[in-house]
Amino acid sequence: MEDENPYLLLTPGPLSTTPTVKSVMMRDWCTWDEDYNGLVQDVRRRLTSLATSEAGYTSVLMQGSGTFCVESVIGTTLPRDGKLLVLANGAYGLRIAEIARRLGIAYELVDSGELNQPDIAALDETLSKDSHITHVAAVHCETTTGMLNPVAEIGRMVKGHSRCFILDAMSSFGGIPMDVADLGADFLISSANKCIQGVPGFGFVVALRSVLEDCSGQARSLSLDLYDQWHEMEHKGGKWRFTSPTHTVRAFERALHELDLEGGVPARYARYAENHQLLVDGMAGLGFKCLLPEAFQSPIITSFVNPDSPDYEFRSFYDALKTRGFVIYPGKVTVADTFRIGNIGHVQPENIRELIRAVETSMTWRPR
Numbered sequence: 001m002e003d004e005n006p007y008l009l010l011t012p013g014p015l016s017t018t019p020t021v022k023s024v025m026m027r028d029w030c031t032w033d034e035d036y037n038g039l040v041q042d043v044r045r046r047l048t049s050l051a052t053s054e055a056g057y058t059s060v061l062m063q064g065s066g067t068f069c070v071e072s073v074i075g076t077t078l079p080r081d082g083k084l085l086v087l088a089n090g091a092y093g094l095r096i097a098e099i100a101r102r103l104g105i106a107y108e109l110v111d112s113g114e115l116n117q118p119d120i121a122a123l124d125e126t127l128s129k130d131s132h133i134t135h136v137a138a139v140h141c142e143t144t145t146g147m148l149n150p151v152a153e154i155g156r157m158v159k160g161h162s163r164c165f166i167l168d169a170m171s172s173f174g175g176i177p178m179d180v181a182d183l184g185a186d187f188l189i190s191s192a193n194k195c196i197q198g199v200p201g202f203g204f205v206v207a208l209r210s211v212l213e214d215c216s217g218q219a220r221s222l223s224l225d226l227y228d229q230w231h232e233m234e235h236k237g238g239k240w241r242f243t244s245p246t247h248t249v250r251a252f253e254r255a256l257h258e259l260d261l262e263g264g265v266p267a268r269y270a271r272y273a274e275n276h277q278l279l280v281d282g283m284a285g286l287g288f289k290c291l292l293p294e295a296f297q298s299p300i301i302t303s304f305v306n307p308d309s310p311d312y313e314f315r316s317f318y319d320a321l322k323t324r325g326f327v328i329y330p331g332k333v334t335v336a337d338t339f340r341i342g343n344i345g346h347v348q349p350e351n352i353r354e355l356i357r358a359v360e361t362s363m364t365w366r367p368r
């Protein structure tokens, strides 16, 4: 099937999907029929086994973008007298704290700044001092910068203090090998349109079943009640409580199949890592500098410092690349002037080589 997209999305989601993922959406499904609900159960099983080989985990799908899913986890898992510690080093960590604030949930925000990783010793101290803290939330790949956070160490510390660990692995799950049990995460959150390479419309949570089962009646919202959503799916054979994004779920099931065909998460990770390396090397050859040191850098998305030239303007650069078939992403960092290029989605190393040539021909300014 011909791919009719005028450009490739080099963004952290929604991202470029395969023509076959898009084509399976050309059919309508009944939201409560067993054909469709069987598909939902298959997706839930695959997600749980993708997340861990250990028993005791389950998964829930939730309508909306990834943030809806984060909000459903925060709003459902924190008891009335609970307190959330949020480790932030970018917009997505800060967003978790903002969710807690809006929902009237007690929280403490520890912001290490966009260019630093969370401080594990400080986490140890905070958890020792404050016995009111019941839950800790952290972001795996902070998409704001592309920083990979040390979530295994964070998880070990949180579990050492017997607290509940909520992990936003939105932009990394399916693209970086991980095991939710090894990470000590009670709740792992991601969405359809990131590294699994589906289309947008829902998010999902892989949860330690025994912990989720204790969350009945706690949700501050009806539609974002993660427990009720799970209970319905679990006990009614894959049924959603409210209208489900049927076409998106079908596309996601195809995307999971294509992840298997590619060779699973290790193979996908290798492709993303190769994309990232080609990108960084190619851009360096044209005078672009990365924001982060390589040791902090994920293979998911890369932040570059905007060239320091009076002739450079992001918008014109963006437009020039768009006409050449590539859509890049503006920066989100507040402490530096940057733009971002994503390595994820249906993007091959050859596409990155083409991108570098397109960047070179789009450079109307003189690098310093």
Ligand SMILES: *Cc1c(COP(=O)(O)O)cnc(C)c1O
Pocket (backbone or CB within 6 Å): 012, 013, 065, 066, 067, 068, 092, 139, 141, 142, 143, 168, 169, 170, 171, 191
């Ligand atoms: C994409 C993303 C989200 C969710 O964003 P939405 O726009 O709501 O899908 C949350 N956290 C991280 C780290 C992300 O990359």
